[in-house]
Amino acid sequence: xxxxxxxxxxxxxxxxxxxxxxxxxxxxxxxxxxxxxxxxxxxxxxxxxxxxxxxxxxxxxxxxxxxxxxxxxxxxxxxxxxxxxxxxxxxxxxxxxxxxxxxxxxxxxxxxxxxxxxxxxxxxxxxxxxxxxxxxxxxxxxxxxxxxxxxxxxxxxxxxxxxxxxxxxxxxxxxxxxxxxxxxxxxxxxxxxxxxxxxxxxxxxxxxxxxxxxxxxxxxxxxxxxxxxxxxxxxxxxxxxxxxxxxxxxxxx
Ligand code: PEP
Numbered sequence: 001x002x003x004x005x006x007x008x009x010x011x012x013x014x015x016x017x018x019x020x021x022x023x024x025x026x027x028x029x030x031x032x033x034x035x036x037x038x039x040x041x042x043x044x045x046x047x048x049x050x051x052x053x054x055x056x057x058x059x060x061x062x063x064x065x066x067x068x069x070x071x072x073x074x075x076x077x078x079x080x081x082x083x084x085x086x087x088x089x090x091x092x093x094x095x096x097x098x099x100x101x102x103x104x105x106x107x108x109x110x111x112x113x114x115x116x117x118x119x120x121x122x123x124x125x126x127x128x129x130x131x132x133x134x135x136x137x138x139x140x141x142x143x144x145x146x147x148x149x150x151x152x153x154x155x156x157x158x159x160x161x162x163x164x165x166x167x168x169x170x171x172x173x174x175x176x177x178x179x180x181x182x183x184x185x186x187x188x189x190x191x192x193x194x195x196x197x198x199x200x201x202x203x204x205x206x207x208x209x210x211x212x213x214x215x216x217x218x219x220x221x222x223x224x225x226x227x228x229x230x231x232x233x234x235x236x237x238x239x240x241x242x243x244x245x246x247x248x249x250x251x252x253x
Contacts, residue, residue, distance in 0.1 A: 002208045004226075005166060005233040006250045007041035007065060007127060008240025009095060009214075019048045023055050025243035030061050036253050038233070041065045041093050041127070042240075046081055053090045065093035065127065068101060071114035083122035094119050095235075097129045097153065099172045109152035116153065120161045127166045127212070127235065128153065130193070134173035142171075146189065147196050155200050162201045167193055167211045168235040174215025176237060183224045183231075186213045190230035219245050222252035 014022060023042060030040055043065035044052045056062035070080035086094060096119065097112045107115075112128070119126050130149040132142040146169070154162065169189050174181050181189070190211045198206035213225050214235035225231050233253075239245040 002210045002232055003166075004036070004038045004253055005041060005210050005212055006038060006246075007043060007093070007095075007168075007212065007233070007235045008246055009043045009067060009098070009235060009237050010045060010241060011067065011100075011237060012045060013241055014045070014048075016048060016051070019044055019052060020055065022241065022243055023052045026246060027056055027059050027062060029243055029247040030250065031059060033247060034061060034250055036251075038250055038253055039063060040250055043067045043093070043095055049086070049091060050089045057090075063092045064090060065095060066091050066124075067095050067098070069094045069096065069115055069119055069124070071111055071118055073118060083119045083124055086119075087122040087124055091124065093125045093127055093166070095129065095168075096126045097149075099129065099131060099170060099175060109149070112153040113156055116157060116165070117161070120157070120164050123164075125164045125166060127168050129168045129170050129214070129235070131170040131172050131175075131215070137171065137173065142189070143192050146193065150193065150196050151200065154197075157201075159201050159205055162197075162205055162209075165209065167197070167209060168214050169193060169211060170214035170235060176216070178216050180216045180218075180221050180225075181213070183221075183228050186225055186231055187228035190228065194230055217249060219248035219252070222249040226252050 041063045053064045096115045101107045132145040136145040210232040212233045212235045217234045
Protein backbone atom coordinates (compact mmCIF):
# COMPACT_ATOMS: atom_id res chain seq x y z
CA UNK A 1 0.00 0.00 0.00
CA UNK A 2 1.62 3.27 -1.02
CA UNK A 3 1.64 6.23 1.32
CA UNK A 4 -0.17 9.51 0.77
CA UNK A 5 2.34 12.25 1.42
CA UNK A 6 2.17 16.03 1.47
CA UNK A 7 5.59 17.64 1.88
CA UNK A 8 6.28 21.33 2.44
CA UNK A 9 9.53 22.72 1.08
CA UNK A 10 10.16 26.01 2.85
CA UNK A 11 13.25 26.73 0.71
CA UNK A 12 15.29 29.73 1.96
CA UNK A 13 12.45 31.47 3.78
CA UNK A 14 11.54 32.49 7.35
CA UNK A 15 13.53 33.66 10.36
CA UNK A 16 13.94 31.30 13.29
CA UNK A 17 11.01 32.84 15.18
CA UNK A 18 8.79 32.76 12.11
CA UNK A 19 9.71 29.13 11.48
CA UNK A 20 8.71 28.12 15.02
CA UNK A 21 5.42 29.98 14.71
CA UNK A 22 4.65 28.34 11.37
CA UNK A 23 5.40 24.83 12.56
CA UNK A 24 3.34 25.31 15.76
CA UNK A 25 0.38 26.46 13.68
CA UNK A 26 0.74 23.49 11.31
CA UNK A 27 1.09 21.11 14.25
CA UNK A 28 -2.15 22.40 15.84
CA UNK A 29 -4.14 22.49 12.61
CA UNK A 30 -3.04 18.99 11.62
CA UNK A 31 -3.95 17.65 15.08
CA UNK A 32 -7.35 19.33 15.04
CA UNK A 33 -8.39 18.93 11.43
CA UNK A 34 -6.60 16.13 9.62
CA UNK A 35 -8.34 12.81 10.13
CA UNK A 36 -7.20 10.75 7.15
CA UNK A 37 -4.09 8.62 6.73
CA UNK A 38 -1.62 11.13 5.37
CA UNK A 39 2.06 11.63 6.08
CA UNK A 40 2.95 15.31 6.39
CA UNK A 41 6.58 16.19 5.78
CA UNK A 42 8.13 19.54 6.63
CA UNK A 43 11.45 20.62 5.11
CA UNK A 44 12.72 23.74 6.91
CA UNK A 45 16.16 25.29 6.28
CA UNK A 46 19.08 23.44 7.94
CA UNK A 47 19.53 25.73 10.99
CA UNK A 48 15.95 25.14 12.11
CA UNK A 49 15.77 21.37 11.60
CA UNK A 50 16.37 20.32 15.15
CA UNK A 51 14.02 22.85 16.76
CA UNK A 52 11.27 22.15 14.24
CA UNK A 53 11.81 18.43 14.81
CA UNK A 54 11.37 18.84 18.56
CA UNK A 55 8.11 20.72 18.09
CA UNK A 56 6.69 18.00 15.86
CA UNK A 57 7.79 15.04 17.98
CA UNK A 58 4.43 14.56 19.67
CA UNK A 59 2.52 14.48 16.39
CA UNK A 60 2.89 11.17 14.59
CA UNK A 61 1.54 12.64 11.34
CA UNK A 62 4.41 15.15 11.08
CA UNK A 63 7.82 14.13 9.76
CA UNK A 64 11.03 16.06 9.28
CA UNK A 65 12.93 16.52 6.01
CA UNK A 66 16.12 18.28 4.93
CA UNK A 67 16.18 20.22 1.66
CA UNK A 68 19.58 18.90 0.63
CA UNK A 69 22.42 16.61 1.73
CA UNK A 70 26.07 16.12 0.86
CA UNK A 71 27.06 13.22 -1.37
CA UNK A 72 30.13 12.74 0.87
CA UNK A 73 30.21 10.75 4.07
CA UNK A 74 32.31 13.15 6.19
CA UNK A 75 35.48 15.22 6.10
CA UNK A 76 36.83 18.39 4.58
CA UNK A 77 33.74 19.67 2.76
CA UNK A 78 33.23 23.16 4.16
CA UNK A 79 29.60 24.21 4.32
CA UNK A 80 28.20 20.76 3.61
CA UNK A 81 25.84 18.66 5.77
CA UNK A 82 26.09 14.87 5.75
CA UNK A 83 23.35 12.24 5.80
CA UNK A 84 24.72 10.96 9.09
CA UNK A 85 24.39 14.41 10.68
CA UNK A 86 20.81 14.64 9.47
CA UNK A 87 19.99 11.17 10.72
CA UNK A 88 21.55 11.93 14.12
CA UNK A 89 19.11 14.81 14.76
CA UNK A 90 16.00 12.85 13.81
CA UNK A 91 15.59 13.81 10.15
CA UNK A 92 13.59 11.21 8.27
CA UNK A 93 13.33 12.46 4.67
CA UNK A 94 15.63 14.42 2.39
CA UNK A 95 14.80 16.26 -0.84
CA UNK A 96 17.28 15.33 -3.58
CA UNK A 97 17.49 16.73 -7.10
CA UNK A 98 15.18 19.71 -6.77
CA UNK A 99 15.33 21.69 -10.01
CA UNK A 100 16.71 24.71 -8.15
CA UNK A 101 19.68 22.64 -6.98
CA UNK A 102 20.17 21.13 -10.43
CA UNK A 103 20.03 24.62 -11.97
CA UNK A 104 21.78 26.95 -9.50
CA UNK A 105 24.18 24.44 -7.94
CA UNK A 106 24.88 22.40 -11.07
CA UNK A 107 24.02 19.08 -9.45
CA UNK A 108 24.27 16.43 -12.15
CA UNK A 109 22.75 12.97 -12.36
CA UNK A 110 25.82 11.24 -10.94
CA UNK A 111 26.02 13.59 -7.95
CA UNK A 112 22.33 12.98 -7.31
CA UNK A 113 22.91 9.25 -7.40
CA UNK A 114 25.68 9.65 -4.82
CA UNK A 115 23.38 11.75 -2.63
CA UNK A 116 20.69 9.06 -2.89
CA UNK A 117 23.15 6.36 -1.98
CA UNK A 118 24.62 8.31 0.97
CA UNK A 119 21.14 9.10 2.31
CA UNK A 120 19.77 5.60 1.99
CA UNK A 121 22.88 4.20 3.71
CA UNK A 122 21.97 6.32 6.75
CA UNK A 123 18.32 5.26 6.73
CA UNK A 124 17.00 8.55 5.28
CA UNK A 125 14.10 8.46 2.81
CA UNK A 126 14.93 10.49 -0.30
CA UNK A 127 12.29 12.55 -2.08
CA UNK A 128 13.81 12.47 -5.56
CA UNK A 129 12.66 15.31 -7.81
CA UNK A 130 12.37 15.18 -11.57
CA UNK A 131 10.63 17.35 -14.14
CA UNK A 132 11.10 18.97 -17.51
CA UNK A 133 11.69 22.59 -18.54
CA UNK A 134 9.10 24.32 -20.70
CA UNK A 135 11.04 23.92 -23.97
CA UNK A 136 11.07 20.13 -23.54
CA UNK A 137 7.31 20.07 -23.02
CA UNK A 138 6.71 22.41 -25.94
CA UNK A 139 8.84 20.12 -28.13
CA UNK A 140 6.84 17.12 -26.89
CA UNK A 141 9.97 15.55 -25.38
CA UNK A 142 8.82 15.70 -21.74
CA UNK A 143 8.38 11.94 -21.28
CA UNK A 144 11.83 11.15 -22.66
CA UNK A 145 13.38 13.92 -20.60
CA UNK A 146 11.90 12.71 -17.31
CA UNK A 147 12.57 9.06 -18.18
CA UNK A 148 16.22 9.93 -18.72
CA UNK A 149 16.43 11.75 -15.37
CA UNK A 150 15.05 8.68 -13.60
CA UNK A 151 17.36 6.34 -15.44
CA UNK A 152 20.48 8.43 -14.93
CA UNK A 153 20.21 8.79 -11.14
CA UNK A 154 18.13 5.82 -9.98
CA UNK A 155 19.15 2.89 -12.14
CA UNK A 156 22.26 2.06 -10.09
CA UNK A 157 20.20 1.52 -6.93
CA UNK A 158 19.24 -1.99 -5.87
CA UNK A 159 15.59 -2.93 -5.30
CA UNK A 160 16.18 -2.75 -1.55
CA UNK A 161 17.72 0.71 -1.81
CA UNK A 162 14.96 1.95 -4.09
CA UNK A 163 12.38 0.81 -1.56
CA UNK A 164 13.05 3.97 0.51
CA UNK A 165 12.62 6.43 -2.36
CA UNK A 166 9.69 8.79 -2.91
CA UNK A 167 9.44 10.50 -6.32
CA UNK A 168 8.29 14.08 -6.86
CA UNK A 169 7.33 15.11 -10.39
CA UNK A 170 7.81 18.86 -10.65
CA UNK A 171 7.56 20.36 -14.13
CA UNK A 172 9.93 23.33 -13.97
CA UNK A 173 7.49 25.58 -15.80
CA UNK A 174 5.01 25.10 -12.94
CA UNK A 175 7.34 25.81 -10.00
CA UNK A 176 6.60 29.14 -8.34
CA UNK A 177 4.93 30.40 -11.52
CA UNK A 178 1.27 30.04 -10.59
CA UNK A 179 0.90 27.79 -13.64
CA UNK A 180 -0.06 24.25 -12.61
CA UNK A 181 0.02 21.11 -14.69
CA UNK A 182 -3.55 20.05 -15.39
CA UNK A 183 -4.68 16.96 -13.49
CA UNK A 184 -4.57 15.09 -16.81
CA UNK A 185 -0.98 16.21 -17.54
CA UNK A 186 0.04 15.21 -14.01
CA UNK A 187 -1.68 11.82 -14.21
CA UNK A 188 -0.19 10.85 -17.56
CA UNK A 189 3.33 11.76 -16.41
CA UNK A 190 2.91 9.98 -13.07
CA UNK A 191 1.68 6.85 -14.86
CA UNK A 192 4.67 7.09 -17.20
CA UNK A 193 7.05 7.47 -14.23
CA UNK A 194 5.54 4.42 -12.55
CA UNK A 195 5.95 2.45 -15.74
CA UNK A 196 9.60 3.51 -16.02
CA UNK A 197 10.18 2.53 -12.39
CA UNK A 198 8.74 -0.92 -13.09
CA UNK A 199 11.42 -1.35 -15.79
CA UNK A 200 14.23 -0.25 -13.47
CA UNK A 201 13.00 -2.11 -10.37
CA UNK A 202 10.48 -4.79 -9.62
CA UNK A 203 6.85 -4.17 -10.46
CA UNK A 204 5.71 -4.32 -6.85
CA UNK A 205 8.24 -1.67 -5.80
CA UNK A 206 7.07 0.58 -8.65
CA UNK A 207 3.44 0.09 -7.65
CA UNK A 208 4.19 0.90 -4.00
CA UNK A 209 6.26 4.03 -4.67
CA UNK A 210 4.60 7.30 -3.71
CA UNK A 211 4.79 9.78 -6.59
CA UNK A 212 4.10 13.38 -5.55
CA UNK A 213 3.15 16.27 -7.79
CA UNK A 214 4.85 19.65 -7.30
CA UNK A 215 4.37 22.97 -9.03
CA UNK A 216 2.03 25.76 -7.88
CA UNK A 217 -0.14 23.30 -5.98
CA UNK A 218 -2.64 25.20 -3.81
CA UNK A 219 -5.88 24.60 -1.87
CA UNK A 220 -7.87 25.32 -5.05
CA UNK A 221 -6.28 22.68 -7.29
CA UNK A 222 -5.01 20.03 -4.83
CA UNK A 223 -8.24 18.04 -4.65
CA UNK A 224 -8.40 17.38 -8.37
CA UNK A 225 -4.69 16.59 -8.61
CA UNK A 226 -4.75 14.23 -5.61
CA UNK A 227 -7.80 12.44 -7.03
CA UNK A 228 -5.71 11.08 -9.92
CA UNK A 229 -4.89 7.38 -9.52
CA UNK A 230 -1.11 7.83 -9.80
CA UNK A 231 -0.82 11.08 -7.83
CA UNK A 232 -0.02 10.14 -4.24
CA UNK A 233 0.34 13.63 -2.81
CA UNK A 234 2.26 16.82 -3.32
CA UNK A 235 5.55 18.61 -2.82
CA UNK A 236 4.48 22.12 -1.94
CA UNK A 237 6.64 25.24 -2.12
CA UNK A 238 4.98 28.65 -1.74
CA UNK A 239 1.73 27.40 -0.22
CA UNK A 240 3.61 25.48 2.51
CA UNK A 241 4.68 28.81 4.03
CA UNK A 242 1.08 29.54 5.06
CA UNK A 243 -0.31 27.20 7.70
CA UNK A 244 -3.92 27.62 6.52
CA UNK A 245 -3.14 26.89 2.87
CA UNK A 246 -0.81 24.01 3.69
CA UNK A 247 -3.37 22.38 5.99
CA UNK A 248 -6.12 22.81 3.42
CA UNK A 249 -3.90 21.09 0.84
CA UNK A 250 -3.30 18.22 3.29
CA UNK A 251 -7.07 17.95 3.77
CA UNK A 252 -7.60 17.68 0.01
CA UNK A 253 -7.23 13.88 0.10
C1 PEP B 1 8.78 23.42 -5.26
O1 PEP B 1 9.67 24.24 -5.43
O2 PEP B 1 9.06 22.26 -4.89
C2 PEP B 1 7.41 23.83 -5.53
C3 PEP B 1 6.54 22.92 -5.82
O3 PEP B 1 7.17 25.18 -5.46
P1 PEP B 1 5.73 25.90 -5.66
O4 PEP B 1 4.71 25.09 -4.94
O5 PEP B 1 5.93 27.26 -5.06
O6 PEP B 1 5.49 25.95 -7.14
